[in-house]
Amino acid sequence: MRKSKTAFATATALSLVLAAPALAQETIELTVASSHPTTIAWVGGIQAHFQPETNRCLAERGNAYEISWREAYGGQLYRANATLTSIGDGITDVGWVFIGMEPSKLPLMQLGAVTPFVTDDLPALLDAVNTAHDEVEALRQQWEDNNVVFLGASGNDTYDLFMREPIRSLAELQGRRLTAPQSLSLWLLETGAALKEGGLTTYYTDIQTGLAEGTISMATGILPVKVYEVAPYIVRTNIGAIWNGALAVNRDVFEGLPEVVQDCMRQAGRSYSTYHAQDVMERARTATQTMVELGASQNPPVQVVDFPEEERVKWAQTLPDIAADWVERNGRAAAEVLSAYMNALRANGATPLRDWDEGIAASR
Missing domain, CATH: 3.40.190.170 (Bacterial extracellular solute-binding protein, family 7)
Incomplete structure (x- = not known):
């Protein structure tokens, strides 16, 4: 009899648990x-x-x-x-x-x-x-x-030059007119190139009409707006993501x-x-290849031009200390952000062509 009562109690408790409503999800x-x-x-x-x-x-x-x-x-x-x-x-x-x-x-x-x-x-x-x-x-x-x-x-993926004519040195930027957002004008300081303010929706017309000879942009942006049709030389300057x-x-x-x-x-x-x-x-890897394939039959055909590494280094070192100028305008917090960012980049395996926080660290 005791076993029967125990079994009955257990079964009753189990049925109550099973009958209890599940917790409602909000x-x-x-x-x-x-x-x-x-x-x-x-x-x-x-x-x-x-x-x-x-x-x-x-x-x-x-x-x-x-x-x-x-x-x-x-x-x-x-x-x-x-x-x-x-x-x-x-x-x-x-x-x-x-x-x-x-x-x-x-x-x-x-x-x-x-x-x-x-x-x-x-x-x-x-x-x-x-x-x-x-x-x-x-x-x-x-x-x-x-x-x-x-x-x-x-x-965004790394920025390159998309040009009407190929260039293979920093000196060849002298006198060139490039179209890009105004914020990127800092990248052209001391290079001798001039910037016409523009965006992805204006690049094609700017270059086609001669207002510009090329643009600073990224492959994933250039492909859908077909700028490669008027700027067939993809100059791999690799200015950076x-x-x-x-x-x-x-x-x-x-x-x-x-x-x-x-x-x-x-x-x-x-x-x-x-x-x-x-x-x-x-997307960036496939975008460049797609532009080459789509532009193979145009005249001139779309071509990838490798900008020499020594010229990239020269470009990076030619620029004035634009990061220090930015810190001066934005105060101590900007110095902290720059330091944290550059340190994290290096910790992630990046090897910057220029350590933009170097001058800030030296001044502290």
Whole structure:
């Protein structure tokens, strides 16, 4: 009889456990948006990696929450000149920030324009940017002052010259007219070349009409706008990869989320940088080959011209100390960011042609 009672009690307890309702999973709705379409690498990586990776992390951490993403990519909510304010003002919860459009609000994020010739390894570069955010409070604070939280950096493949005529030395840049964003004019100081301000949408016409003889740009940008048709010489100057923006979240929204959701978004933001950087490197490798193939029958055909290494070194050393000038304009925090960034790059295996933090370290 005792065994029967015990068995009955055990069965009753088990049935109660099985009948108990499972813990309900809470769905959190967030809007994710961008000024660019998902065909652009740094936006595509948000959709393809960051979103599912955040939910994968949440499932792994107990499955108490899941995010339902409302997507508004491709400029549905705002344009490229309003990426930072649109996140900070809550027009979107999560989005990509175009840092080149925000020199006054994010001055410490403009470091890439004053540190050319450091590396063409975008994964190493973006890891260094993320490391700088971990180490320098002023860098994180600059984002938070705009009511956003930085999640992970994005970037472009290395910059080369795309020319109407081949050049193989720094001296041949003398007197050349190049079209590029104004921020890249610093890379031409003391070279004798002149810059006509332009962008990917204007390069083709600028070169075709003779307003410029070439451009400073990256293969992944030049291929889709077909600039190789009017500038058939891909001069591999390898000025270096550069970061162009970041994935960020509205600060008020972020601070209102459960801690586990915050942790998973931060983790997914960093892995977004890695995923995106590897994607860009692969796109760059295929872009150059595709341009050569597509331009094989034009006159002259698309050709790759290797810029000699000694000329790259000469170019890097010819430039004035543009990083020191940038630090002088932006103060002590800028010196900390530059130091953290360059140290992280070297720790990641990069061998810069010029150690832009050298003068800063010597002056401390």
